Amino acid sequence: MSTRIAFLKGHGTENDFVIVPDPDNAIELSPAAVAALCDRRAGIGGDGVLHVVRSAAHPEARELAGEAEWFMDYRNGDGSIAEMCGNGVRVFARYLQHAGHVAEGDLTIATRGGVKSVHIAKDGDVTVGMGGARLPEGEVTVRVGERSWPARNVNMGNPHAVAFVADLAHAGDLYSPPPVSPEGAYPDGVNVEFVVDRGPRHVAMRVHERGSGETRSCGTGACAVAVATARRDGADPAVTGTPATYTVDVPGGRLVITERPDGQIEMTGPAVIVAEGAIDGEWLENALR
Numbered sequence: 001m002s003t004r005i006a007f008l009k010g011h012g013t014e015n016d017f018v019i020v021p022d023p024d025n026a027i028e029l030s031p032a033a034v035a036a037l038c039d040r041r042a043g044i045g046g047d048g049v050l051h052v053v054r055s056a057a058h059p060e061a062r063e064l065a066g067e068a069e070w071f072m073d074y075r076n077g078d079g080s081i082a083e084m085c086g087n088g089v090r091v092f093a094r095y096l097q098h099a100g101h102v103a104e105g106d107l108t109i110a111t112r113g114g115v116k117s118v119h120i121a122k123d124g125d126v127t128v129g130m131g132g133a134r135l136p137e138g139e140v141t142v143r144v145g146e147r148s149w150p151a152r153n154v155n156m157g158n159p160h161a162v163a164f165v166a167d168l169a170h171a172g173d174l175y176s177p178p179p180v181s182p183e184g185a186y187p188d189g190v191n192v193e194f195v196v197d198r199g200p201r202h203v204a205m206r207v208h209e210r211g212s213g214e215t216r217s218c219g220t221g222a223c224a225v226a227v228a229t230a231r232r233d234g235a236d237p238a239v240t241g242t243p244a245t246y247t248v249d250v251p252g253g254r255l256v257i258t259e260r261p262d263g264q265i266e267m268t269g270p271a272v273i274v275a276e277g278a279i280d281g282e283w284l285e286n287a288l289r
Contacts, residue, residue: 086219
């Protein structure tokens with residue numbers, strides 16, 4: 001591999017990504033290559049990779065090409081594939097704007113979690129239609145050391161276990177996945193959110209993302225937290241007919257989540273491109289040996 005591969009670096013509330021533009025899906029990104037790129041000491045560093053491909057060029061997205069020109073082929077930092085990444089969609093949209101593919105206003109982006117509606121505002125914030133939440137039945141418990149908490153099972157196209165705690169420090173170091181029981185509740189792993197109250201309709205969270213460890217932010221996690229908090233507070237927009245909006249503080253900033261009476265959830269927050277350059281093909285080849 002002697003060619004140089006273009007890349008950019010971006011973040012959404014400090015959930016950071018290596019962006020690899022590849023409209024024709026010509027670059028093979030193996031799990032090992034993704035992990036090498038995301039390595040914070042020996043690579044570029046990131047919570048994941050945003051592989052930017054035209055939907056028509058990717059076998060997993062061809063059927064969505066009529067709804068969305070671009071497909072977000074998202075990979076976790078360990079190289080595993082994820083269905084969706086809310087912060088990633090915002091950064092993906094910002095890249096498309098940065099590259100001149102789209103302008104301010106509305107667009108659609110295909111993901112493994114379905115086609116997402118996006119709005120790029122003049123003030124720089126990006127709003128993503130995250131779809132609806134599913135609340136699977138069954139009791140789930142999250143444990144850290146000697147402490148354990150009941151958790152709300154929320155699915156945002158990817159699975160989340162939301163635990164309300166007295167202090168975010170109780171989540172521990174989050175280097176490894178917090179144990180969740182029953183054992184078979186999440187056969188493909190789960191994102192675990194720890195949540196404290198900050199004020200009326202205002203919470204703060206920490207998250208362990210499956211495949212990435214603790215991250216500075218998680219968009220789908222913030223949506224799951226807002227839904228779980230609303231239900232805890234007795235607010236269900238489908239019942240009241242009134243949207244429920246929650247401010248969710250994450251270590252990397254702030255997101256605003258609105259659940260509408262039709263069940264659709266919108267997430268608004270910043271998205272920033274911080275750098276661009278080229279990956280040395282020889283380095284990548286050596287990194288995979």
